[in-house]
Amino acid sequence: MTKPQREITLRFLAEPQDVNFGGKVHGGAVMKWIDLAAYACAAGWSGKYCVTAYAGGIKFVAPIHVGSLVEVTSKVILTGSSSMHIAIEVVACDPKSLNRRKTTHCIVIMVAVDETGQKVRVPEWIPESDEDKAQHESAKKLMDMRKIISEEMEVFGH
Structure with missing residues (x-):
């Protein structure tokens, strides 16, 4: 059996329609x-079709310009019984200089599902490394915070 793929990087060129x-x-x-990127990472980890259950904490740090080479790296940082918490980092650069800078980061939760x-x-x-353990603990803390936020958001739902 092959080991599941924990991390993947997708690359795009920022086009005028973007x-x-x-x-x-x-x-x-x-x-x-x-x-x-979250889907590719989750599918690679689980070997299953996956759906997005949550995307949050999206922070846009710097703009991306047309013609930039954009790299979106996604990495599993916590798993549940059917869910995968995926850390996402977006970096961009001019493809001629390759001077990379972080533009965006967030957490996405994907859930593996069957054909029904x-x-x-x-x-x-x-988690094995110290960095992995820190990200794993952070993901657990964020999960607790999301429960509180979800309860607070009830005032907006009907």
Whole structure:
């Protein structure tokens, strides 16, 4: 049996159709790339079709310009019975200079499902390095915070 793939990097060139009225790549395009990378990572880890259950903490740190080479790196940092918490980092650079800079980061939770849409088990990920352990603990803390935020958000739902 082959070991599940924990991390993947997708690369895109920022194209003119990705640009907003301010001349920078719009957040929606970046969020699409994030979702694609999260899916590829989750599918590679679980060996199953996966759906997005949550995307949060999206922080846009720097703009992306048309023509930039964009790298979206996704990495499993926590697994549940059917869910995978995926850390995403987006970096961009001019392809001629390759001077990379972080532009965006967030957490996405993907859930593995079968052909009927029912949740299915995923392999457990166990952190090994100190960095892995720190990210794993952070993901658990964020999970607790999301429960509180979800309760607070009830005031907006019907």
